[in-house]
Amino acid sequence: MKEISTGIIPVFPSFYKVKDAPSEPDLKAICIFAAIGFFLDQDTYWKDEKVMRPGTITSLDDHGCLINSASRFEWYYQPRQISFEQALAEFTSLFEHIVKDQVQDSPVILPLSGGLDSRSQALALLRLRNEVSSYSYSFSGGYPESKIARKVAEVCKFPFKEFQIPAGYLWQELDELAQINKCFSEFTHPRQMAVLPELKNMHGIFSLGHWGDVLFDKGAPEDLTEKDEVSHLLKGVVKKSGMELAVSLWEAWGLEGRFEVYIKERISDLLSAIKIENSSARIRAFKSMYWAPRWTSTNLAIFASANPVSLPYYDDRMCEFICEIPEAYLANRRLQLAYIKQHKDLGKITWEAHKPFNLNNYPFNKVPYNLPYRVISKVQRESAALVGKKYIQRNWELQFLGSKNEQNLLNYLYEDSFKEFIPPTIVKEFYKKFKEEDGVQFSHSVSTLLTLSVWNKKFNHGTAN
Structure with a gap:
């Protein structure tokens, strides 16, 4: 046994x-x-x-x-009667203790972004005085996310590398990616595959900030009914065109009942088993039980194929801490913001979610204060379009658009054995909608069909029938 x-x-x-x-x-x-x-x-x-x-x-x-x-653990919500200052002191001590426990005295590899999770780790590692090398990546022809990350590294005096995610990298890496994540997530999300050889050349333990943004924010409004909670979750987890694709597959395979009813019942049953009354805490628990392990964790294996990984926000002690902190202190990233702003220079750096504002003035990210930035940004995108340049915002745009990418994609979507698994009429329908109607809306469906094609070829020894 x-x-x-x-x-x-x-x-x-x-x-x-x-x-x-x-x-x-x-x-x-x-x-x-x-x-x-x-x-x-x-x-x-x-x-x-x-x-x-x-x-x-x-x-x-x-x-x-x-x-x-x-x-061995059930999520709960038992907020202690403590001040925000006490909660911040406890978080500071716990977070830095967890980071230290996980990396010890080893060199650390820190992926940096324009958000709060990696910035909080940067502060912890700066205080712990570990040897840290940092990096970030941006899409070729897109927003220079690395610009913010570089400023964080400069403030912390961490060595920094900037990577560009190139067009069409996916097709060279597809076989290795499928072996690493076993096709448990669609292939256009883990852009770290584009720089995996470079990551393997780095030395140290990855310190990854995954799930901090969920633990340290409100899960939902606190007064939802159970029916509303299910609707809230469905709205959050169902991808654009995902329901449409799922219904088409369900009907093509002749499965009993209706898919819309099935998925709603599955989520309702899982949610009902979480014995928390507060809606925000309950939905955070649901996401941590079912979303984090099956979505967020899936591509951690890519990092692990290069170097060992550590995740301070995944630590059991952090989850237990969250269960006893009042929702008002977690909402709107209050604790993370207060922690990072203990270092004045880190607080002055742009927060990507509220660009061009930083951690001190982000409440001004609203009309009329953000109008100048929005106008300039729109003009820049439209100017690029006029000269034939596309402003890249998503990885699928680099991997699916253009004649070479299209040919590679179609080779998988119309692969012979895949026709036995998923009817070609479904593939043709969703690819046509992606090309002719709305690429943003149907990119998930096309990426999912690509993933299923690779899985079918590499791992499936039978067909749907």
Whole structure:
């Protein structure tokens, strides 16, 4: 017998086999993947393979089949009667203690962005005096995200590298990416694949800021009904055109009932099992149980293929801390903002979500104060368009647009064996909508079909039928 304990937010998935279940694709699970971009709860591509739930202790037999599983942690909301200053002091101590525990005295590799999570880590690492090398990347022809990251590195005196994500890199990296993430997320999101060789040449432990933005913000308005909570989650997780693709697959495969009812019932059942009354805390718990492990964690394996990883916001102690902090202190990133602003120069750097404003003046990111920036930004985009340049905002634009990219994409979408799994009429319909109607709206569906094509070719030994 083998016993496995999973983290409250697992960094990597742990799998088990379902005894006597058929070894065939789980079509209902794949439909949910098509709708939301990740597998829900314990689902995988297969009926006889499941993922262990977060915060559990699971016993397996010698064949990897489930014997039993018991919870070791349940999300809760019991806010302590403490001042904001006390909460900030506790967070500061805990966060820096966790970072130190995770990296010890090792050199650290810090990916920097224009947001708050990596900036909070920069401050912690600066105080801990570890050897830190930092980097960031921007899309070729897009917003220079690295400009903000470079300023953070300069303030902290960290060595810094800037990478450009080039057009069409995906097709050279697709086979390796599929082996790393096993097709558990669509392929246009993990842009770190474009610079993986460079990451492998770095030395140290990655300190990754994933999930800080969810833990340290409100999950939802606090007075929602349970019905409203389900609607709120569906609105948050279902991708543009994802529901449309999932319904098409559900009907093509002849599955019983209606997909819209099925996914709503799945989410409602999972949400009902979380015994928290406060809507904001309850939805944060839901996201941390089902979204973080199955979406956010999926591509951490890419970083791990280059160097060891550490994630301070994933730490069990951080999750337990969150359960006892009043929602008013978590909402609107209050604790993270106050922590970073302890270093005056870091607080003066632009916050990408509120550019061109910084951590001190971001409340002015509203009309009329932000009008000059919005006008200038629009003029720059329109000027670029006039000379034939496209302002790149999303990775799929670099990987799907243009004749070479299009040919590579079509080779996968119309691959012979894929026609046996997903009807070509569905592929043709969604690709046509992507090309002729709305690329932004249908990019998720096309990327999902690409992912399913690669999975079908590499891992599927049967077809839908």
